[in-house]
Amino acid sequence: MWRRVLAACCLIGAAGSALALDYLSVGVPAAILYDAPSQAGKKLYLIRQQTPVEVVVRLEGWFKVRDAEGTLAWIESRQVSEQRTLIVTAPRAQIRKADREDAAVLAELDKWVAIDFVEPASPGWAKVRHRDGATGYIRSMQVWGL
DSSP states (O other): OHHHHHHHHHHHHHHHHHTOOEEEEEOSSEEEEESSSSTTSOEEEEEETTOEEEEEEEETTEEEEEOTTOOEEEEEGGGEESOOEEEEOSSEEEEESSSSTTSOEEEEEETTOEEEEEEEOSTTEEEEEOTTSOEEEEEGGGEEOO
């Protein structure tokens, strides 16, 4: 019996790794999100440049994406960039000099500010760059798009 449970857990773990999240960013000044993968679909809303989106479905010329608020919609694939950005979801977030809570604060960011994702850091942190030049570390729970 325990072998079946162990085998099931291994299969679940393998399936989870096959479902790696794919984050991209809006690459045009403003993109229209639709309710269907067609320009004939209902226009839902506009999304700004540099906003990260999670790709959940890929069709020829279209991506079904999820935004930071959990909304699912369709976007034309040509309006999305490979550049990785994150968006601040906390009321206030800090870019710090090192990936430690006691490190010096380089910049304070308001909610919905987009920042460039540079690379992963220690658990719970990401290395980021703000458009004003501040490069440092931010708590992963303060942003969306990782």
